[in-house]
Amino acid sequence: xxxxxxxxxxxxxxxxxxxxxxxxxxxxxxxxxxxxxxxxxxxxxxxxxxxxxxxxxxxxxxxxxxxxxxxxxxxxxxxxxxxxxxxxxxxxxxxxxxxxxxxxxxxxxxxxxxxxxxxxxxxxxxxxxxxxxxxxxxxxxxxxxxxxxxxxxxxxxxxxxxxxxxxxxxxxxxxxxxxxxxxxxxxxxxxxxxxxxxxxxxxxxxxxxxxxxxxxxxxxxxxxxxxxxxxxxxxxxxxxxxxxxxxxxxxxxxxxxxxxxxxxxxxxxxxxxxxxxxxxx
Numbered sequence: 001x002x003x004x005x006x007x008x009x010x011x012x013x014x015x016x017x018x019x020x021x022x023x024x025x026x027x028x029x030x031x032x033x034x035x036x037x038x039x040x041x042x043x044x045x046x047x048x049x050x051x052x053x054x055x056x057x058x059x060x061x062x063x064x065x066x067x068x069x070x071x072x073x074x075x076x077x078x079x080x081x082x083x084x085x086x087x088x089x090x091x092x093x094x095x096x097x098x099x100x101x102x103x104x105x106x107x108x109x110x111x112x113x114x115x116x117x118x119x120x121x122x123x124x125x126x127x128x129x130x131x132x133x134x135x136x137x138x139x140x141x142x143x144x145x146x147x148x149x150x151x152x153x154x155x156x157x158x159x160x161x162x163x164x165x166x167x168x169x170x171x172x173x174x175x176x177x178x179x180x181x182x183x184x185x186x187x188x189x190x191x192x193x194x195x196x197x198x199x200x201x202x203x204x205x206x207x208x209x210x211x212x213x214x215x216x217x218x219x220x221x222x223x224x225x226x227x228x229x230x231x232x233x234x235x236x237x238x239x240x241x242x243x244x245x246x247x248x249x250x251x252x253x254x255x256x257x258x259x260x261x262x263x264x265x266x267x268x269x270x271x272x273x274x275x276x277x278x279x280x281x
Contacts, residue, residue, distance in 0.1 A: 012259060012263065013255075013259060013263075013267065017255055017258070017259075018267075020251050020255070021251070021252070021255055021264065021267060021268060021271065022271050023248070023251075024247075024248035024249075024251045024252050024268075025168075025268055025271045025272050025275065026275070027244050027245065027247070027248040028153060028168040028245065028248045028249070028252075029167060029168060029272060029275070031241065031244060031245070032154075033154065033213050033216065033217075033237065033238060033241040034213065034216050036237045036241065037216055037217065037220050037234055037237055037238075040220070040233050040234065040237065041220055041223070045216045045219065045220065048216075048219035048220050048222075048223055049215065049216065049219045051219065051222070051223070052215070052218070052219055052222070056215070056218075057211070057215060060112070060211050060214055060215045060218060061207065061208070061211045063112055063113050063116055063214075064116065064207045064210055064211040064214050065203060065204060065207040065211075066113075066117070067116040067117040067119075067120040068120060068148065068151065068203050068206060068207050068210065069200075069203060070117040070120070070121065071117060071120035071121040071123070071124040072124070072144075072148065072199075072203070074121045075121045075122075075124035075125040075128060112218055112221075116214065119235060119238065119239075120151075122239070123151075123238070123239055123242050123243075124147060124148070124151075126239065126242075126243055126246070127147045127150045127242060127243070127246040128144075128147050130243065130246040130247055130250060131143055131146065131147050131246065131250050134247075134250035134251065134253070134254050135254060135257075136250060136253070142179065145175075145179040145202065146179075146249070146250070146253060147246075148202070148203070148206050149171075149172065149175055149179070149206065149249065150242055150245050150246045150249055151206050151207075151209070151210040151242070152171050152174075152175060152205075152206045152209040152210060153168065153171060153242075153245040153249060154209060154210075154212060154213055167272070168249075168252075168268070169265055169268065169269070171209070174205070175202070175205055175206070178201055178202040178205050179202065213238070213241075217234055217235075217238055220234050221234055252264060252268065
């Protein structure tokens with residue numbers, strides 16, 4: 001069957017919404033935190049990663065999972081859904097993230113276990129604030145899972161992952177069953193001993209992806225030449241990257257609520273194919 005032209009999936013979308021979706025595709029598929037950190041370092045992030053001990057990935061994975069658990073407790077469980085459409089206040093979160101990164105940069109690799117939960121909490125509060133500003137209900141566990149999903153959106157793929165496995169809808173598909181199981185289970189059991197294990201399962205899935213950019217962040221901040229100022233810069237890059245991922249993610253979710261998930265996913269994939277084709281010509 002011949003491929004349908006791109007406009008076929010966008011017949012019901014307004015021109016403004018087509019532009020918003022195209023911008024979301026650009027952010028979600030090409031924005032790379034590793035490339036931005038590498039620019040600050042003045043060298044590819046792989047060179048900084050090579051300086052880390054071989055066993056460090058296991059340690060980072062454990063610290064990342066713990067950081068997300070603490071961030072969830074501190075950031076989401078106390079949030080209210082009032083003033084839903086008030087613009088998100090991102091500047092305060094960026095300033096605090098910079099301060100946190102300056103501390104991490106001053107003490108290097110040993111500060112990760114203390115600094116990452118603080119950074120992750122600030123990031124999750126910012127992500128939740130963005131979700132609220134896009135009309136999401138923060139009291140809904142599906143929304144809370146969608147906030148955590150942002151940590152799995154690395155943008156442009158991980159350094160050792162196939163691009164087909166790292167595209168936006170592939171990541172959402174990977175996490176969808178865990179999200180549904182967790183939301184439904186907690187709705188019935190709450191955050192009790194019966195509901196907790198499902199949340200841990202979901203956090204494990206997210207942290208397995210988030211640990212990749214965390215390792216890149218750690219490698220950059222552990223360099224002696226970076227110091228406190230460089231550590232703050234890396235944290236600001238990190239915060240801004242996930243704020244942009246959140247804006248794009250919740251733009252897509254808003255459009256899905258308006259037009260239906262199937263139509264938006266189809267339009268998204270067609271825009272992505274057109275973008276890839278344009279780059280090759």
